[in-house]
Amino acid sequence: MPASAAVAAAGGEEKAAEAGGRELLYCGTVRFDIMGRKVKGGHEGRGNLVSPTRLRPLVGVDIRFVASGCAACHCVALSADGRCFSWGRNENGQLGHGDTLLRNLPTVVSELSKYNIIAAGVGRKHTVVVTDEGKSFAFGDNKYGQLGTGSLKTGTVVSPVPCLVTEVTNAVCGADFTVWLSSVEGSSILTAGLPQYGQLGHGSNNEYNAKVSSVSLVYDPQPHPRAIAALSGNTVVKVACGTNHTVAADSSGFVYTWGFGGYGRLGHNEQKDEWQPRLVKIFQKNNILGPNDIISAGSASSACTAGGRGQLYMWGKVKNSGDEWMYPKPVMDLRFLANCEIP
Template structure:
């Protein structure tokens, strides 16, 4: 998942197994900002200086953080502008989510890492498996300056300012990137507290449901992946399928615990990545877009539903619509999106649950002319920060839009 670093207003809610959307709006000056969460009719403020927030979850299991959330089921068939709050300066907006997770991670301007929500796999990094209803600092990371983080279904990965990476939580598929499923640690240590990943000079970490992607400054290895290879989302040319039980012909997928550079992109410098539940979207320094993984509903943008086991260029963004450094990318549970052509938003995949899927990138005309700074998508709902507004559309069953009681 690609993340913007500043944040201080979060609203949203979901209930598994539905995908989640949590969005963050910024206001205030410099880094002296607070995290604002809407609970009921009045806001609740946590006195932090927040830089970023990575999250998803339902208030019923502690994932609402500082405040609970009310919700109404409603649909927004077209992008709708949310009520404007205090005006935010350019560059101070963020939209973040995790499609399958039930926990949150937040970073403040001092590089401290906070987490809360579900914790049965130790994904909060506190040395236990106790649920946390409130943001709690990850003490094992206190001596590090954390600059980036990602959350998967049951795991968390962080990156320090010195390029180190630490991970905690479920490692069933090797998604922690430690080189093995146990890596010499006891089960309790493995599940409950940060352990180093085998990645050097990391600059960012982005998580899918059960896999992980790192960006690195190492030449020729700018993108590395690890975890579940089932749909080819790791980009290594195989899904590593094998027959686990001959008598029942049960298929399984060999875990990939060693972070490996994607050979197909070794001659390119990958600068941006977004992860869906089981697919990956990457952009190189030339502005070309590549997708890999699960191809259902056309979420890879190739006008077909075939899985891609290694990154395949998205044709429309190889000619006149290459991405600029300021353009953004996003991946939902069953969709993908990016801006190109002077900020025009393009989307593809299953965009809502009442219409046909979009098999290749199409422009969202309703948002033409808007300066879109960041975006995130859940299952069938989407949200962007554009100009000084927060705009959302799709299906909202659990208050994902943040419109408040209706």
């Protein structure tokens, strides 16, 4: 989620209720201009919604999906009829409205109105969406090629542009990189953007010395979406991105992680970076992920449900103090809920 913000789709009222739809509730900051920044005068706490609140432009709108992120200061909501709404910080055009004006309330991305948008992901300063026809569009910061357009010429893209991927089923964003899922055989997962910690999964961080006379390390960006070769024999069906790491699950229910390894967020009982997907050993045999299980990634942690009973596992930095969890552990406070039968 964005810093100090939370969004959720809930049972709505008025038109949404009449249609059996869901309405968006929002809590947290609405001051996107100062979110995560030091402000003179100590006014950081002003403009906060302290309880779930309806946002006026979305009252009565059947919301089916909300995209936010641990590094993002903007949000995207998708309606049942395929419209794409965005709001928040917009200094890099990450809202897709053709400008860089901040918007505190959800606004329809008009240039996507002719498409039925079914999925979306948001990064630190960029957004990627997916249509029901398998096309993908992106907008926002493109410094590291995270828009997947094959070009670095435009640092900021304020309107949707097509990504170089086909038959897309989902798109998820890390801070400065993007992951696409595709139905193309042998290329079920593709990545583009910043490779600094190996989060693109291609076996390298693309590091090189920019100056011969001194140590000045830079990381060669990847603007062309590229299939992860290590997973070419797998069908990846679920993916989640933290700031600089990725978690994915394949059709067999196995979980893989790669990227930045600090605080044990990759779940391998060590903190080294992984430059290509590595199997998380605990999620095998009788503890694989089923069709209804979920995966998630935060800025310094990861989580998933597994084992067919909804038991939640977490790893990485899961609390403000104390030791990090270097490998997946069941959250025992939720063990009763995991064993409940839901009628």
